[in-house]
Amino acid sequence: MPRRCTICEHPKRDEINKALIETQNIAEIAKRYGVSYDSLFRHKQGHIPEALAKAQEAREIAKADSLLDQVRTLQGKTLAILEEAEKTKNYLTALKAIREARGNLELLAKLLGELQEKQIINILVAPEWLSLRAVILTALEPYPEAKQALSEALKEVEENGFPGR
Secondary structure (H helix, E strand, O other), rough: OOOOOOOOOOOOOOHHHHHHHHHOOOHHHHHHOOHHHHHHHHHHHHHHHEEEEEHHHHHHHHHHHHHHHHHHHHHHHHHHHHHHHHHHOOHHHHHHHHHHEEEEEEHHHHHHHOOOOOEEEEEOOOOOHHHHHHHHHHOOOHHHHHHHHHHHHHHHHHHOOOOOO
């Protein structure tokens, strides 16, 4: 059965962890808290990185929540400006507010993972594909039937897209 970490079970574990993070002098910390140097060293190697990772994750979540709140607040202000501009028939300001509201929505969607940005690449016009196509067709010169069949299949794909799409 594995040994239990005496530092993890220590009543002043949080203080010890803070001291381990802030200073490199393990011997001084061991003396201050009445624990062994070896226990502190093992704890620092095995448990501090895990604790730091969890703390960092918590900070990132808090930051993301704060950012979401800020964008939502900004969206609320933008919509209020839009409403006021529409009431006063200030159409130029209304259009600007609409543009900003759209930008806010796009940012919110990105932050919430609701907007997928996929780049579409048409390989049929890429110079690399055109060169490769020529190389393949040239290699099939000794096999006229295969060359003809491939040429027709490529033409079909170029005109109608890939099958099943």
